[in-house]
Amino acid sequence: MDIRCRFCGEPIDTDEFHNGTDSWRELINQFKKFGCPVAELAIQGMSADEVKLEVKQRCQHRPCVSEQQLDAINILTHLNGDDIDGLAANLDDTCWM
Numbered sequence: 001m002d003i004r005c006r007f008c009g010e011p012i013d014t015d016e017f018h019n020g021t022d023s024w025r026e027l028i029n030q031f032k033k034f035g036c037p038v039a040e041l042a043i044q045g046m047s048a049d050e051v052k053l054e055v056k057q058r059c060q061h062r063p064c065v066s067e068q069q070l071d072a073i074n075i076l077t078h079l080n081g082d083d084i085d086g087l088a089a090n091l092d093d094t095c096w097m
C-alpha cells in the first residue's frame, strides 16, 4: 500500500515505516509533514525520535507528478487525517497517468 510525498509525489510503501521501531504512526505523521527525508531515514531503521532530530527541512526533490496531482495528494493527505489506509486507498483510486 503506497502513500505519496506531498512535495514531490514519490510513492512510498507504508510497510517501509514498519522498521522495527515502535513508532510507525509517528513516522507516518512526520512523513506527512516533511515528505521524503523522513521515509529515507525510516527505511534505514531510524525511530521517530531520531528522525525528529535529523529532519529539519521538507522534501526538496523535483516533483515526479503534475502540479494538479500534487494538489490532489495534498488535499487527500489532509482530508484523511490519521486514516492511513483511507489515504492509501484514495491515492490508489486517483488516476496517475
Ligand SMILES: [Zn+2]
Binding pocket: 005, 006, 007, 008, 009, 010, 035, 036, 037, 059, 060, 061
Ligand atoms: Zn518527496
